[in-house]
Amino acid sequence: MLREITLDLVRVTEAAALVSSMYLGRGDKEAVDRAAVDAMRGMLDYISMKATVVIGEGEKDEAPMLYIGEKVGTWEPASPEYDIAVDPVDGTRLVAFGLPNAISVLAAAEKGAIMYLPTFYSWKLAVGPELAGKLDINVSIAENLKKASEVLGVKISEITVVVLNRDRHRTIIEEIREAGARIKLISDGDVAAAIATAIPGSGVDIYMGIGGSPEAILSAAALRCLGGEIQTKLWPYNEEEKEEVISAGYDLGKVYKTEDLVGGEDIVFVATGITTGDFLGGVKYFKNKVITESIAMRVKSRTVRKIVAYHDVEHKNVPLRSRGGDVRFIELQR
Numbered sequence: 300m301l302r303e304i305t306l307d308l309v310r311v312t313e314a315a316a317l318v319s320s321m322y323l324g325r326g327d328k329e330a331v332d333r334a335a336v337d338a339m340r341g342m343l344d345y346i347s348m349k350a351t352v353v354i355g356e357g358e359k360d361e362a363p364m365l366y367i368g369e370k371v372g373t374w375e376p377a378s379p380e381y382d383i384a385v386d387p388v389d390g391t392r393l394v395a396f397g398l399p400n401a402i403s404v405l406a407a408a409e410k411g412a413i414m415y416l417p418t419f420y421s422w423k424l425a426v427g428p429e430l431a432g433k434l435d436i437n438v439s440i441a442e443n444l445k446k447a448s449e450v451l452g453v454k455i456s457e458i459t460v461v462v463l464n465r466d467r468h469r470t471i472i473e474e475i476r477e478a479g480a481r482i483k484l485i486s487d488g489d490v491a492a493a494i495a496t497a498i499p500g501s502g503v504d505i506y507m508g509i510g511g512s513p514e515a516i517l518s519a520a521a522l523r524c525l526g527g528e529i530q531t532k533l534w535p536y537n538e539e540e541k542e543e544v545i546s547a548g549y550d551l552g553k554v555y556k557t558e559d560l561v562g563g564e565d566i567v568f569v570a571t572g573i574t575t576g577d578f579l580g581g582v583k584y585f586k587n588k589v590i591t592e593s594i595a596m597r598v599k600s601r602t603v604r605k606i607v608a609y610h611d612v613e614h615k616n617v618p619l620r621s622r623g624g625d626v627r628f629i630e631l632q633r
């Protein structure tokens with residue numbers, strides 16, 4: 300059962316957040332990602348499980364660590380088998396520029412339960428529990444917003460929709476404005492945006508638009524734990540990709556629902572804030588402590604835990620894969 304290793308998994312995203320946040324505001328997003336991957340990979344080595352990365356940093360030849368198919372965990376004969384999906388930093392640019400809502404995330408589920416979406420991008424519509432099952436990715440934005448206002452019992456002008464600020468979203472932004480809803484345009488980090496729809500008091504009701512497919516899967520894992528919903532459709536970004544997926548037998552009209560993306564009942568989702576966002580505080584320093592805020596949740600129990608950790612800078616070790624194990628935190632600080 301994933302229950303037993305939940306806190307171990309929190310340590311994984313904590314480590315990634317702690318180390319990547321050392322590059323806060325330095326303008327170097329590759330360094331942010333490299334640090335997070337190294338710490339995440341290092342911490343995974345300590346966990347008693349037989350896990351396989353099914354969503355990670357890409358294929359083996361493009362990623363040295365956390366590539367798709369990589370085996371992580373201790374792989375002792377008696378340890379349980381899982382598939383894991385990771386995004387060491389969702390929003391590397393956000394960390395590189397010290398902007399809000401960057402998180403480190405990981406989802407674990409039974410073997411075979413995590414789907415693979417073949418396109419780089421997907422169309423997404425994510426909502427919290429109240430709107431789950433009520434909206435439809437195939438109808439107009441105006442219709443969806445009207446429905447949302449009825450279900451939530453609020454005016455359309457009180458509904459907040461999050462959209463990635465991209466040229467490809469010009470039309471949908473216009474349609475949302477036309478319908479009269481509030482819009483929060485974000486530069487990056489749509490996993491946090493999708494999750495925020497299901498967190499009471501986050502001020503976010505709906506996330507929609509075209510974003511990364513791996514991020515759709517991670518959002519689905521979180522939304523299953525929170526009772527929210529994500530609907531997705533494949534969105535090929537050029538003719539070549541379109542032909543590829545069609546000839547591989549995929550249907551561009553198919554709507555993938557939350558359970559299609561992450562199935563089964565044994566699912567854990569964990570995330571740690573790197574920069575402060577809508578539902579998690581970022582990595583902060585206070586005297587000789589470095590403080591992290593994480594969230595851990597499971598589908599089975601639907602318990603959502605917030606875990607605030609005060610790491611003692613003098614005593615803290617962080618495992619880095621590149622260094623073969625634990626490194627003292629102060630040594631990394633320079």
Ligand code: VTB
Binds near residue numbers: 389391463487514
């Ligand atoms: C999306 C979104 C991510 O990057 O992948 C986006 O899902 C990239 O979009 O959360 P562009 O290719 O248009 O830049 C994030 O925002 C961050 O990784």
